[in-house]
Amino acid sequence: AGGMAAAAAALVLLLLLAAAGPAWARPDVLREELLLSPLPAGDVAATFQFRTRWDADLQRGAVSHYRLFPKALGRLVAALGVRELHLSLTQGFWRTRTWGQPPLQAPAGAELWVWFQPTVTDVDKAWKELSNILSGIFCASLNFIDSTNTVTPTASFKPLGLGNGTDHHLLRYAVLPREVVCTENLTPWKKLLPCGSKAGLAVLLKAERLFHSSYHSQAVHIRPICRDASCLAVSWELRQTLTVVFDSFAGGQGKKDWSLFRMFSRTLTDACPLASQSKVYVDISPKNKEKELLEVTPPPASLHEAVVQGEKRTYAIYDLLSPSLFNTSRSLNVQLKWTRPQDSSELPTPVLHAHRYVSGYGLQTGEISTLIYNTHPYRAFPVILLETVPWYLRLYVHTLTIITKGKENKPSYIHYQPAQDRRRPHLLEMLIQLPANSITKITIQFERALLKWTEYPPDPNHGFYVGSSVLSALVPSIIAMKEVDMEQSPLFTSLFPSSDGSSYFVRLYTEPLLVNLPTPDFSMPYNVICLTCTVVAVCYGSFYNLLTRTFHVEEPSRGGLAKRLANIIRKLRGVPPL
């Protein structure tokens, strides 16, 4: 009987292997995914994720033969000893209050944070080299990352992949809030995809539609992950994500209905032939208690229910690899119709959101205020706030006040690194406890420094950007969550490691600030030169005349236009002519 059982088990194993895919096992797999979620305010967010998983160790051994993993990035990781790399390029600001918690948020501009391997001896040099190379690959101004905008946070950025990040000296973080993201950044990003923009979900990525939107964020995440459950070997994961928010009100004459074609002016015709999974998820979870508010066409083949960010969500799934999908029509154009107009008065507010502004008057001092909202009805939770302020805003740390519900809130952890002029920025990290249903106000005053005249950027009167501050928190969930397997669950749930069932990780970015610095009138030196030169020239001219002119008595004559004119005037006035 034992033999029978073993044979049966072997048969099951064989069947499983056969179901797993083609006969030759690939060390690298590609999954592509599109998540369409209607936002509470009526906009639509589309999140693309392309994930390449490669069962090879990029660090050790000379891996030099690439298939799905892009060679440019692979060589970068191997050559510079990168353990984890996160780069995002964003245009616009994710409005957490009205749009809800984003699956992946990024600050306006460019953000880069990298964990290096412990074997890297000169981290700063590797960081500089890395940012220069990335700036070449993505056509972005990442080469402006230098010591004046790079910080080493101690608590906010833990590695998302394998490895415990205790030695934060291997971490570098920089934000360039001034960076403008456009087509020239999208094209190299698309080029890294195995199918390019020729097949699969990426055909929707047309620049003229993507940049005609309220929010556009593209990112690249590279990290090492466990190859299997036992985690004895390392695989490398490359995630390319792109989030775009379309204003469906403005595009659809006041209606909130949308379709793929209306958003992207394209429809889906096939999956990328290299992808082992290609799915479109549509968030159809009822926003209020009333059900059946919206309707999606074509009817989805299956539904997926999950607890995402503390809320129970329902997703309609379209599997582009299933042959039945393209049976009835040649292309997939997901459409969503609202059966009843939704009243927008009662928008659900996310549990954690924040708001930041700069106040004060004059050009000498000012104040940065950050408001953090915890709308959870009964749970308090801590949040880590990371603030990086450029050196030319001199923070007064003694003016730092944190007030919750009228009382002072003492942070349980503060890490402050003061700025050095022209060398490094201020770094302020705090762990603040947010009581249930509260607003916490953090204020700190600063003085504006005077820059040297060559240090001003072009158009200095536009103001100087201060990068977004970062909030990282484990938000307690109202509904219990299940532990999910990373390989099986949809991609949009699996970037941040889920901790336990009771809370979920959220990283939020506040608005970037625009601060005016005392700006000199740059044309002033030239004006002074012109004025003094004119004065000198006039003096010179009269002196020259005095020296060179010969004076001689002129005989009175009849003529002269001036005299005639004078006589006419005198005649009119009734005075005898000259």
Add this chain to the structure above:
Amino acid sequence: ALVQFQLTVPVAVVFAPGSVPGDLPRPLPFRDVQEMEIPVNLRTSVMSRYETVYRSTTAQENIALHAATAQEADAALHPLQDALLGSLTIYVVPETSSLLPQGINVYVGKHRSALVRAGRGLATLHSRLQQLTQVMSFTSSSIAAALSDGVPDGQLGPDARRHLKSSLGYEITFSLLNPDPKSHTVDWDIEDAVNRYVQPVLDKLSLVANFSVDSQILYYAVLGVTPRFDKESSSFLLSTHSLPHVINPVEARLGSSAASLYPVLNFLLYVPERSHSPLYIQDKDGAPVSTNAFHSPRWGGIMVYNVETPASPQALFPLHVEVDMVRVMEVFLAQLRLLFGLSREELPTEFLMESPGNEGLADWELDRLLWAHTIENIATVSTTLTSLAQLLDKIGNIVIKDDVASEVVYRAVSSAQSAMAKLAAGHLHSAFQASKEAVTSSERAFFDPSLLHLLYFPDDQKFAIYIPLFLPVAVPILLSLAKIVRETRQCKKEPTKMD
């Protein structure tokens, strides 16, 4: 600047018993020096100097020369020679020796030695020796190719500009282009092929430069040209004149070598789409190219790999294709040799060359490469420093910092000089090392960021600042000048009135 090269090649001519010509000027052993001027251009002159030692064989060499075939003799003689780079050992065997096959008078081995039939007299031997030493070290055309940047276009053959520029390192990238992944799943065992065929060659070449090899597979990468359909053969054809347009669209996908500054050699294997296969490359006369490949000078090579279409139309797509790497690597290695200027020149029929075997490269071919690269490096240093000097003459604002001057410029000059001296002394290896150092320093000097600081402070800006002063000051002067002119004219016109 006039650059005078003196290249010294140590040559040993070893006479086997019974091969010494009767009209030899002196009794063995003796030394002899032959000098020959190679004309290049007005600014450069190359003097080649063959320092020849004539001697008779030792007992061990004698035993080795008694081998059955030339190959065996070559292998047996190899441990008996000093392995100095750039040196040559030529064994003269009797005219009647059976070591060389019938009709072959000169045999070039895998290492730094050759076998030569003695010939009827000294004159025949001399001409054979001269030809041989040139083949195994350098010829005027190989020198001209190395100095090609300073030589006018017309003097060079078509091959001269094909060679890669000398560099400290090269990156070799093999790319498999699969424009139609829906119809073909193409797999290639590139790792094994590189280890088996490319790595031995690169190990040998590691003396010349650093090499790194990698590969990638690119999907949906198409050629920039739509091939023409040929009804007769029911195949698609790419004609020669359209090949230049093939590379550009592919190039954008290849990805730059972000992590290093070395030049990249690209070898592309293109599997045509199903709708365009089979695809053949035509030469100038319209005949299909047998290898179905072409190369682009200083860039790399492309090979078209046709996939057999299944007989039954119901075949399941995608079709799984395993690339025959032996066929592919043969072509790529030949292209690699071409790009490094290692193509074998046309030789008289009396010459026989041993195939380099698995290593892909004979020792003397390596020496040839080193001669050419050393000369090219020195020429590059001279051009770089000359243009730096010209730049300084043109733009006086540039500041040369002391460290740039001493560390870099003087070191470049001294390294270049020592390279020249070592070339003249016949130490090829150390000359090459010194020339590499000279190139590194001179490039560092030329691209030093401190040179850029004041480069863009144009004169018209100064002019713009001073114009508010000079313009108003000039007005009274010009006016009074005009007045003077007017008055002198008046004085000339009416001299009578004054009286």
